[in-house]
Amino acid sequence: MVEKKEIITKLLNGEMKLHEIEKYTENVGEALNIRREFAEKLSNTSLENLSKYSLDMEEAMKRNIENPIGAVQIPVGLAGPLHINGEHADGEFYVPLATSEGALVASVNRGCSVIKASGGATVRIIGDKMTRAPVIKAKSVADAVEIKNWIDKNFMELKKAAEVTTRHGKLVRIDPIVVVGKYVYPRFVFTTGDSMGMNMVTIATEAALNLLTHKTGAHVIALSGNFCVDKKPSTLNFIEGRGKSVVAEVVVPKEIVNKKLKTTPEAILEVNIAKNLVGSAISGSMGFNAHYANMIGAVFLATGQDEAHIVEGSLGITTAEEVDGDLYFSVTLPDMPIATIGGGTRLETARECLEIMDVAGNGKVGKFAEIIAGTVLAGELSLMGALAAGHLARAHKELGRG
Incomplete structure (x- = not known):
């Protein structure tokens, strides 16, 4: 020794x-x-x-780690109760948030209070997929089109080859298939159960490509051609979705807006248009929202999600309307890759945080997705209220961000 x-x-x-x-x-x-x-x-x-x-x-x-030297510690706060009226999450939940940003937990907590007083947030999952998109090089554009057509015509063979590698992953389609010069970019779209599934779909796609190259002689340049799109902001993911795509909404009575947010529905509507819509448009931002990344990041870090996917979770659109004097408010998150099994969810602290929400293990990822969307709704609503009331700087000063 x-x-x-x-x-x-x-x-x-x-x-x-x-x-x-x-x-x-x-x-x-x-x-x-x-x-x-x-x-x-x-x-x-x-x-x-x-x-x-x-x-x-x-x-x-x-x-989970190579060459370890220890572990970092991030404070974890609890926000809630968050009242969710979902298909998978129905009731009140307390949400652990790992962050060092003073005022964030307090802000989400205020949003939870507003949502509860308004009868809860309605949340629905509108999409569920994980993607991997290789890049293939053909001899010519004519050959590229032939490869594209072969993929279209032989989907069931490719599906069978892919699904041999996994018990939980299902190849549901290969679409879109984009040809650029001699390059072909097929986007393999899977469902992956309670796992986030990035490793699962990578292995399955490789198996399908082995069949493709055997049958067509196509040359695979890379298993990932950045058309997936993984761990980057993307208009494709914004439109097509990736991971869980979720919408959360709440109707806040005018008197609750006045009492708890110290502002009016009209003021929040104007801030949303001027900031989240017009401001995002002139800056070229892909996130038409105030701060989804704050809540996504805090939940992801607490529960052992892949932190690189926070950039995907930051995509989304906040909408606000005045309806019969009340405030309709919603968040749409098209790209939220999450898991309740595998990966970092295996770590002891992550599992404990998942268990606080009763979302650890198999059969819980839909519930988890709805709780996250409700948490984003609470944080977004609270910040928009603070901006409309002119309270943002004061809150940060009082809670340690001065």
């Missing part, structure tokens, strides 16, 4: 790589401590707080 001091010296001298430490140690914990001590010596910094955590790092290393 190599001594710790010798391992650290070799790391500092570049004679050993970080991932090789486990070869010379008895367990994951010992390797982790050596790796952290190396980082301390390298940076001349104490990493005392990174060393404090309750996660099972040996288990996490199987699927």
